[in-house]
Amino acid sequence: MKNIPIRTLAAAAALAACGLAQAGEVEVLHWWTSGGEAKAAAALKATMQAKGHTWKDFAVAGGGGDSAMTVLKSRVVSGNAPAAAQIKGPALQEWAAEGVLANIDDVAKAENWDAVLPKAVADVMKYKGNYIAAPVNVHRVNWLWANPAAFKKAGAKVPTTWDEFFVAAEALKKAGIIPVAHGGQNWQDFTTFESVALGVGGTEFYRKALVQLDPATLNSPTMEKVLTTFKRVKGYTDKNAPGRDWNLATAMVIKGEAGMQLMGDWAKGEFVAAGKVPGKDFVCAPAPGTAQAFTFNIDSFAMFKLKNAENTKAQKALAAAIMSPDFQEVFNLNKGSIPVRLGMNMDKFDDCAKQSAKDFVATSKNGGLVPSIAHGMAVAPAIEGAIKDVVSQYWNSDKMSAKDAMTRIAAAAKAQ
Amino acid sequence: MVSSSPAGARWLPKLVVAPSFVLSFLFIYGLIAWNGYLSLSASRLLPNYEFVGLEQYVRLFDNERFHVALVNMGIFGTLFIGGSMALGLLLAILLDQKIRAEGLLRTIYLYPMAISFIVTGTAWKWILNPGLGLEHLVQQWGFENFSFGWLVDPEMAIYCVAIAGVWQSAGFVMALFLAGLRGIDDSIIKAAQVDGASLPLIYWRIVIPTLRPVFFSTLMVVSHLAIKSFDLVMALTAGGPGFATDLPATFMYAMAFSRGQIGLGAASATVMLATVAAIVVPYLYSELRAKR
Numbered sequence: 232m233k234n235i236p237i238r239t240l241a242a243a244a245a246l247a248a249c250g251l252a253q254a255g256e257v258e259v260l261h262w263w264t265s266g267g268e269a270k271a272a273a274a275l276k277a278t279m280q281a282k283g284h285t286w287k288d289f290a291v292a293g294g295g296g297d298s299a300m301t302v303l304k305s306r307v308v309s310g311n312a313p314a315a316a317q318i319k320g321p322a323l324q325e326w327a328a329e330g331v332l333a334n335i336d337d338v339a340k341a342e343n344w345d346a347v348l349p350k351a352v353a354d355v356m357k358y359k360g361n362y363i364a365a366p367v368n369v370h371r372v373n374w375l376w377a378n379p380a381a382f383k384k385a386g387a388k389v390p391t392t393w394d395e396f397f398v399a400a401e402a403l404k405k406a407g408i409i410p411v412a413h414g415g416q417n418w419q420d421f422t423t424f425e426s427v428a429l430g431v432g433g434t435e436f437y438r439k440a441l442v443q444l445d446p447a448t449l450n451s452p453t454m455e456k457v458l459t460t461f462k463r464v465k466g467y468t469d470k471n472a473p474g475r476d477w478n479l480a481t482a483m484v485i486k487g488e489a490g491m492q493l494m495g496d497w498a499k500g501e502f503v504a505a506g507k508v509p510g511k512d513f514v515c516a517p518a519p520g521t522a523q524a525f526t527f528n529i530d531s532f533a534m535f536k537l538k539n540a541e542n543t544k545a546q547k548a549l550a551a552a553i554m555s556p557d558f559q560e561v562f563n564l565n566k567g568s569i570p571v572r573l574g575m576n577m578d579k580f581d582d583c584a585k586q587s588a589k590d591f592v593a594t595s596k597n598g599g600l601v602p603s604i605a606h607g608m609a610v611a612p613a614i615e616g617a618i619k620d621v622v623s624q625y626w627n628s629d630k631m632s633a634k635d636a637m638t639r640i641a642a643a644a645k646a647q
Numbered sequence: 648m649v650s651s652s653p654a655g656a657r658w659l660p661k662l663v664v665a666p667s668f669v670l671s672f673l674f675i676y677g678l679i680a681w682n683g684y685l686s687l688s689a690s691r692l693l694p695n696y697e698f699v700g701l702e703q704y705v706r707l708f709d710n711e712r713f714h715v716a717l718v719n720m721g722i723f724g725t726l727f728i729g730g731s732m733a734l735g736l737l738l739a740i741l742l743d744q745k746i747r748a749e750g751l752l753r754t755i756y757l758y759p760m761a762i763s764f765i766v767t768g769t770a771w772k773w774i775l776n777p778g779l780g781l782e783h784l785v786q787q788w789g790f791e792n793f794s795f796g797w798l799v800d801p802e803m804a805i806y807c808v809a810i811a812g813v814w815q816s817a818g819f820v821m822a823l824f825l826a827g828l829r830g831i832d833d834s835i836i837k838a839a840q841v842d843g844a845s846l847p848l849i850y851w852r853i854v855i856p857t858l859r860p861v862f863f864s865t866l867m868v869v870s871h872l873a874i875k876s877f878d879l880v881m882a883l884t885a886g887g888p889g890f891a892t893d894l895p896a897t898f899m900y901a902m903a904f905s906r907g908q909i910g911l912g913a914a915s916a917t918v919m920l921a922t923v924a925a926i927v928v929p930y931l932y933s934e935l936r937a938k939r
Contacts, residue, residue: 297905304693325692325907415799415888471778473799473888613691616906620712620890627801627889639711 255545258287259532260316262299267500271565278552284545289313307331312535314546318364319531320355320608326533327358333534333543334361338550347554347572349595355608356531363533365553368568370528371587372495372603373426373518376481376502379511381408381490389491389516393430393460396519400467403490411464412480412489415473417623419480421605423493424622427461430520434599437524441604444614444644450637458625458633464493465626473627484513493518495528495606499583500567515583517590524599525590528606529571610644617643679920686913694909703914712890713915716898719805720922723894724873726809727816731869732862734813735820740850742821743828753825756818764815768882771811772798801891804884808892812879816872820865827861828854863930870926874919895919 257279263272276286291299303316307329318326326332339345339362345353348366356364377389382399385406390396400410413419429437432453439448448454469489472480481501483489492498502513509515517524534550537543552558559570564579569588573595577588594600602608607615621643625636686704689697707713738756742749759767774780775798785793797803831854839849877896884892886901893901895915903912 301904308693322692322907329693416885417887417889420889469778470796470799471776474772474776474884612906613908616901623887624801624889624891627887627891 254283254285255539255541255543256285256287257315257542257545257549258289258313259549260289260291260299260303260313261532262291262317264290264292267565267567271562274561274565275549275552275558278555278558279545279549282548282552284548287313307535312537314537314542315365315532315534315549317530318533319529320602320606321611322607323355323364323531323533324358325611327363331535332358332363333536333546334363335365335534335547335550336361338362338365338547342551342554344554347574349573349591349600351595351600351602352527352529352571355529355602364531365534365550366529366531366571367553368530368559368563368566369571369587369591370495370497370530370568370606371590372422372526372528372606373429373521373524374496374498374583375426375491375493375516375518376484376498377491377514377516378484378487378489379514381406381484381487384408385490387490389514390519391516391522393427393519397463397467399490400464404467408487409469409483409489410467410491412483412492413465413468413472414475414477414480415468415627416476417619418605419477419494420623420626421619422495422603423464424457424461424626425526425603425605426493426518426521427464428457429524429526429601430518431457431460434524434601437601441618442602442609444610446641446644449641449644454637454640455633458636461622462625462633495603496583496587497567499581503567503581509581509583515586522590523594523597524601525587525594526601526603527591528603528608530568614644682913682916682920685910686917688910688913690909690913692907692909699910703910707911707914707918710911712893713895713898715890716893716895716915719892719894720874722805723809723812723876724870726806727812727873727876728866728869730809730813731816731820732865734817735865736824736855738817738821739824739828740854742825753822757822758818759815760819760822762815764876764878765882767811767815768879771807771814772883775807775810798884799888801888804888804892808876808880808883811883812873812876815879816869820869823861823865823868824858827858831857863934867927867930871923874923895922 259275261272263269272288272290276288279286291302299317303313306312312331323332344356344362348356352366352369353362356362356366375389379389381403382389385399385402385408387399387402388395390399403410413423425441428441432440436448436451436453439445440451440454477494477498478501480489480492481494481498482505484492485502485505485507496515499509499515502509507513532550532553534546537546554572556570556572556575559572559575560579563570563584567584569577569580569584569591573592575588577585580588591600604610604615604618609615610618618640621636621639625631625633684696685694687698687700689695689699689702742753742756746752775795777783777794777796777799782793782795785795798807835853835857836849839853844852875896876894877900880886880892880894880897886893886897895918899912899915899919902908902915
């Protein structure tokens with residue numbers, strides 16, 4: 232089902248035409264340096280060159296973007312910002328508040344973004360009602376990856392609630408399989424916590440506690456239950472988890488050393504790279520109790536204010552290209568995520584991605600679509616970091632009670 | 648110095664030193680001052696020059712993670728400085744006994760210094776990992792009950808950082824002490840031997856006291872290494888489990904570069920500078936006074 236409005240085509244043609252008439256240069260800061268990601272970035276580059284613009288690559292590897300951010304800051308402070316940079320979530324608002332981002336509403340209007348993006352997503356891309364960034368993809372964070380062979384051996388079934396989760400974990404443990412593959416790094420602890428909070432507390436609780444940071448909800452019995460459940464999960468991880476990278480934890484599930492892993496859909500890339508088929512060699516299921524919800528982690532490109540008119544034109548063409556159906560398809564097939572545009576044709580995608588897209592559409596209508604706190608989509612980086620510290624410390628400490636952790640999370644949420 | 652033009656003789660050295668003096672003044676002291684100002688500003692994501700007084704310092708000392716970092720710096724600093732000095736001195740004295748193959752041994756002990764802390768950290772991460780390294784090996788030898796899980800224990804992980812640090816730096820300290828030992832006049836030792844002093848006594852009462860200047864310069868080098876330690880922790884534990892092995896340098900990096908808290912990061916950098924100054928300034932003072 233191809234439903235690209237004539238208007239969009241006309242706008243794209245117009246943009247392409249003016250692009251050919253006056254070519255500008257776009258400099259793009261990103262950290263898509265690994266295999267599939269680099270392919271995806273090359274697709275964007277080709278799209279821009281076809282429109283007659285010059286693409287200047289500004290890839291900074293490593294550090295989950297920390298090093299890229301440092302370079303970006305120095306460039307912006309010295310008045311030499313790139314056209315676009317990979318920034319996501321509330322960090323977009325922080326950059327916009329510094330007054331350095333460009334308003335790209337004209338592109339959004341011409342391309343009809345308000346209609347093709349879920350409101351929850353569009354809100355993240357706007358500052359004071361104006362679009363300042365273009366979204367690229369959607370990663371779902373609340374997945375549970377399982378090895379069906381390990382489950383069969385243990386005589387357990389893939390859990391759909393947290394109660395079932397612990398039954399399954401116990402069975403796996405008895406069968407001599409590590410129930411939960413986990414890497415003890417603070418963001419992985421936090422990813423697990425987020426899925427527990429969503430499954431135990433529900434979307435309303437999640438939104439109030441971890442997006443709006445409402446003190447009453449953060450200090451509620453539900454929160455305490457979330458924390459105790461979260462800590463119970465630790466009992467089913469192996470003791471060598473601290474410091475383990477996420478992909479090594481995924482490898483444990485692939486090899487059948489471990490039964491399951493709570494991780495976002497970038498884990499799928501590891502299964503696929505190992506030649507495993509979704510539904511047969513591995514199972515992707517929503518994290519326990521979160522079938523009706525979707526925690527999104529969306530990459531986006533913030534557009535910076537530029538001085539040169541030609542480059543500004545090229546920048547607008549880039550924003551349009553990022554949201555075009557063709558690019559969304561090519562990019563996400565390579566990255567393992569799903570398109571952020573609603574109503575895309577998903578024929579070329581695998582079953583996990585189809586399930587993800589289906590849930591993305593459904594939850595965008597019923598309010599189950601929530602931003603991931605562990606991946607910089609829900610709250611400002613400083614608060615996210617402060618809460619992440621407490622969660623990780625609670626996970627690792629034998630002394631801290633759930634009540635203590637709750638008090639400290641509430642304090643961290645006010646840490647401004 | 649006899650010179651044809653006394654004025655030239657007075658000005659030439661100053662002129663030659665001037666460029667490097669200006670550069671270091673600007674890029675070291677200028678940036679220290681700038682960091683100091685940032686720590687008194689409301690900077691978050693980008694530098695912001697709104698003056699807020701000591702607010703960032705109040706926030707810093709309210710921050711539990713910073714307390715953990717300071718305590719860790721105390722534990723790690725003490726063990727790292729004490730351990731590498733003691734071990735280095737011991738190795739130097741043992742090597743100084745006119746033994747065979749001294750050159751080879753010296754190279755072996757000094758070699759760890761040639762690799763970066765990142766490599767040391769990564770190697771020790773594998774050695775100390777219960778599932779891969781030492782514990783696994785000893786258990787495979789048949790000692791089923793042997794356990795050594797310090798690296799994954801929040802209470803003990805900082806000691807692992809100290810072990811790796813001492814392993815890397817002891818050889819360097821040894822080389823410094825060895826150079827000092829070689830500089831000691833043999834006749835003093837001969838005289839002591841004639842007086843019937845035993846070898847340990849000679850070392851204790853004569854040799855080690857004469858090493859005082861070497862001792863102090865070594866202390867300078869290793870103590871600033873300890874305070875600015877960053878790469879070792881990043882590679883070995885990345886500050887984990889949780890933030891149990893955070894040090895001020897890793898804390899500063901996290902705040903300033905990943906969490907958009909430049910003001911807070913600058914405040915912790917200033918605290919680190921003050922710590923280094925507390926060690927270096929008295930030393931410089933005593934050194935410069937002794938010269939007069």
